[in-house]
Amino acid sequence: MTDAPAFDHEAALLACAAGERGALQRLYQQEGRYLLGVALCIVRDRALAEDVLHDAFLNIWTRAASFDPSxxxxxxxxxxxxxHTALNRLRALQHEVNAGDDLEQLADHHEPAVQAPEWQADLGRLEDCLGQLSDAKRASIVxxxxxxxxxxxxxxxxxAPLGSVKAWIKRGLAALRECIG
Structure with missing residues (x-):
């Protein structure tokens, strides 16, 4: 019994960058179910996660040349x-809520993704706490x-120096925990 060779993700991305459609299909076959799981964990809605995965694969196809193995x-x-595609989709949904859409109406379209008022309250609290951080700490965390x-x-x-960035993140997260706590 021989082990199957490991999938070469880097070669697949390079092939995508060269316009080889089969490489994108191989990537999808190799990682699609795992990537759907990632999207689902973030957006919490199967249909929305499938849309995110579609958009992400379009991004992978168009941005494959920007991959830098170093x-x-x-x-x-x-x-x-x-x-990032999933998080951008959540941010877009958040902007829809801020634009005056009724939360109940939006929840009907994307039920688990933007359903609980507590989720909105948590985001508001996080935004307030982030606003209390210094610009450097806030930017580092974001x-x-x-x-x-x-x-x-x-x-x-x-x-900025690398050590400063690490310290800003560590101290900023501690301040956020205390503020939200």
């Missing part, structure tokens, strides 16, 4: 694209947890 693993990059940036990428964006 910055991380190809599989991690793919999962990050799905995570870059790390919303944009999925590494500490090094955050340091580059903020033009």
């Amino acid at each position: 910055r991380g693993a190809a599989r991690g990059w793919i999962f990050t694209v799905v995570r 870059y790390a947890y919303v944009d999925g940036c590494t500490h090094t990428e955050i340091a580059e964006r903020l033009k």
